[in-house]
Amino acid sequence: MKKTLLLVVIILIVVSSLTAETKLKMESWNRWTYQTEDGELIKNEMALKRGYLRLEPKFGSNISGRFNLDFFSDDDAGDGAGIKLKYAYLDFSNLLPVKDLKFTVGLMKTYFGTIYSWNYTTIEKDPSDKYKFVSSTDYGFGLSGYFPNGFGTYQAAVYNGEGYKKTGDELNKDMNFLGNIRVIPIPGITVGGSFMMKTAKDSEIPDSQGNMIDNPEREEFTQFAVIGNFAYGNVKILSQYLNQTKSTPNINGSDDVVKTVISLMPTYKINNKIDLVARYDLYDPNSDVDDDGKSLMLFGANYHLMRDAKNKPKLMIQANYEIETPEDSDADAVNTMMVQLRWIFSNKLK
């Protein structure tokens, strides 16, 4: 921890002295969680569920970056607190003669589904994150840009494949490939999708004599997301369908496993202070198995105590009530009440 803090201080000094401008941002989520299953209390916890320190240096108009350290402190954290490097990337503009095209390299966003633009309107995670389709960031490089006249966005990227949390035996030598597109044909209607090919574990491993043999733990995934967003006045509805096919090519006769999620999230902005939010997820971890899925129903509200000059949230209270119901009628539903104080501050160092 001490080394990490020292690293942060050094980076702060170096970055702020080298750049044209550096933005410093901090965010903290203080959350109370009250969870019951079949009327029995499972969790009653107050914690710093997430906090982050972010530096966004601009090395001129063509090069900018993001460096992000995530903090968390709750009952689940081994020594009561943890820290992780979440982002460390640079964006290069104008490298190619295409307007608004950007090249990104480093520990960067994963442009799958809605995970890269998820701003936690509900306390609950993005569906791709919650149901383990992708990690929110990963090491890699990619191109991203905008269609002319605001008609949409596109991204293509190559990733290491393990996200920002995995280490050691969990790593493999294959890259992941991703394409993502959003089209906004008329204001308020967004359609698009993502496609990703990824792997887990190396295809071959050495046996006791050092000869390379097929790894039975090898997994290959093909996954896609279909997105449809609707926005009119103060109403927004975000819908998505996620599908992942997992194969184990080194196990003879093994069947593919297809995992799906349907997610629908309507929000209504009553005024600049209060939003109403709702969400419904239908998760099926294996389409060939009955009664193994679950649904999530969520209702909540966000109360904005303060906003910044660009009307972005600065201080807000989020309250969510969610019911997670297993498909199996013998299993009990889990009810969770969450109240979160989320505060954000940012400033320019130079």
Next chain:
Amino acid sequence: MKKSTKIILIGLVVMMMSVSAFARGKKSTITIAGSTTVLPIAQATAEVFMDKNPDINISVRGGGSSVGIASIMSGTVDIGDASRHIKNKELAAARKSGINIVEHIVANDGITIVLNNSNTIDALTLSQLKDIYTGKIQNWKELGGKNMPIVVVSRDVSSGTFEVFNKLVLKNAKGLNSALMLASNNAVVTTISTTPGAIGYVGLGYVTDKIKAVSVDGVKATEKTIQTKEYPISRTLQMYTRGIPTGIVKQYIDFVLSPEGQDIVEQQGFIRIMDDKNK
């Protein structure tokens, strides 16, 4: 999905849409925010417009072009001012949120290069400006002036004026790290007027006798050279609305674009968008 769950979900969506449809009411206040360059135009036109329409109140504040565009997107203002055009990124975000952003060009402007009155330099080229702002030229004597270090004054990177200057002068090259990045046109004028070796840039409307405007590539920033785009650092100034304006917002925009409104634009030191005097 259980039937009751479906009914709750459908009910929720219908309720949200119904409330939204009836949420907009009649108003007699116009709120404007954004570019500090456009600010004097908005303030002066608002003042005259309110005199003519005493039942309408107009609130005007600055914040910068980025704030103006963000505010119009979030719906916290009726008009967002900007001294640069809306970016594709901002346009995409607006369209995604169901907002059709409409641009109204309200004036022409030249980003004027200004020096301290004691400086003997009267003319610079675009190439020399780029060299000054990237640190290749650091003393006025290199340009035939006094032996005096150049103090480079710029605008903060969220400023529309900075973005236009960066595009037209620096051609997106990396600017000098040691440049003073100031938050407003007025701050630039004050710094230049009190710092002998300083160079900066402001909207034409901010040029006063406290500072000295120099020609660029042999062209002075004037009404004619800006209108004809002969002056190399010319631009337009914009007001943005959510959709085609209606009601009192339309009335105000129409007023700014009218001959009377354009006279006020000129009085503020900017260039009218049409030469209606010669019509």
